[in-house]
Amino acid sequence: MSTQRGLLIILSGPSGVGKGTVREAVFDNENCNYIYSVSATTRSSRPGEVNGEDYFFISREEFENLIEKDALLEYAEYVGNYYGTPLAYIEENLQAGRDVFLEIEVQGARKVRERMPEGIFIFLAPPSFKELETRLTDRGTDSQAVIMERMERAREEIEMMKDYDYVVVNDYVPNAVSKINAIIECEHLKVERIVDRIQQDIQDYFVEGAESR
Numbered sequence: 001m002s003t004q005r006g007l008l009i010i011l012s013g014p015s016g017v018g019k020g021t022v023r024e025a026v027f028d029n030e031n032c033n034y035i036y037s038v039s040a041t042t043r044s045s046r047p048g049e050v051n052g053e054d055y056f057f058i059s060r061e062e063f064e065n066l067i068e069k070d071a072l073l074e075y076a077e078y079v080g081n082y083y084g085t086p087l088a089y090i091e092e093n094l095q096a097g098r099d100v101f102l103e104i105e106v107q108g109a110r111k112v113r114e115r116m117p118e119g120i121f122i123f124l125a126p127p128s129f130k131e132l133e134t135r136l137t138d139r140g141t142d143s144q145a146v147i148m149e150r151m152e153r154a155r156e157e158i159e160m161m162k163d164y165d166y167v168v169v170n171d172y173v174p175n176a177v178s179k180i181n182a183i184i185e186c187e188h189l190k191v192e193r194i195v196d197r198i199q200q201d202i203q204d205y206f207v208e209g210a211e212s213r
């Protein structure tokens with residue numbers, strides 16, 4: 001019997017909502033069964049980041065080569081750097097029946113929707129815009145002007161929420177993680193994912209089983 005294709009899970013949402021924090025918490029759980037898709041980027045590594053684990057840190061020229069070869073499922077330019085999702089790794093794992101998890105910004109998620117509409121699209125939303133601003137400020141990585149730019153962008157990105165399958169409000173990280181795991185568990189229980197296996201079992205019972213009875 002052929003292996004059931006894995007699920008492609010896309011976690012996205014505005015800058016500062018907590019995508020990276022929530023994704024790390026999902027993968028910190030020892031029972032986590034998903035494969036993380038490591039992105040390629042042209043940005044420099046930050047202290048503590050490991051090449052091949054956090055990102056594949058590559059040059060602009062190498063990245064443009066990947067674009068030319070159509071080796072990326074999607075890519076986006078974000079704050080002056082390229083970020084993209086290597087396609088071959090995803091395909092290989094989905095075909096082997098493994099669930100693959102992407103954490104990407106909103107433009108990239110829109111491109112994945114066009115190319116792989118069967119993905120499960122989860123929009124991570126802030127509890128409030130005031131709280132989003134607080135998170136961006138407290139993170140301490142951006143100037144006030146950049147924060148205001150990100151807030152404006154978040155306003156537009158919230159409009160795209162309607163193109164997603166689920167919205168998870170990131171009020172508290174453990175809550176967001178449980179909701180994401182629950183969504184994926186439910187997706188696995190959908191009739192279309194189970195019906196083929198049951199029909200195969202019936203076929204085995206009546207056709208192959210009859211020969212030995």
Ligand SMILES: Nc1ncnc2c1ncn2[C@@H]1O[C@H](COP(=O)(O)OP(=O)(O)OP(=O)(O)O)[C@@H](O)[C@H]1O
Pocket residue numbers: 013014015016017018019020021022105135136138139170171172173
């Ligand atoms: N549920 C939460 N409650 C309070 N603070 C949070 C929560 N989730 C994340 N944060 C904090 O918000 C800040 C932004 O989180 P994070 O960097 O994970 O966001 P992001 O969506 O990945 O941002 P970007 O897209 O800019 O990389 C961090 O300082 C993080 O610790």
Ligand SMILES: Nc1nc2c(ncn2[C@@H]2O[C@H](COP(=O)(O)O)[C@@H](O)[C@H]2O)c(=O)[nH]1
Pocket residue numbers: 015019020039040043074075076078083084085103104105106107108109
């Ligand atoms: N479209 C894509 N966006 C990606 C990808 N990998 C990460 N990201 C998003 O980029 C920003 C910035 O990340 P940072 O590590 O520099 O803070 C963040 O929103 C990530 O979710 C990707 O492959 N494609």
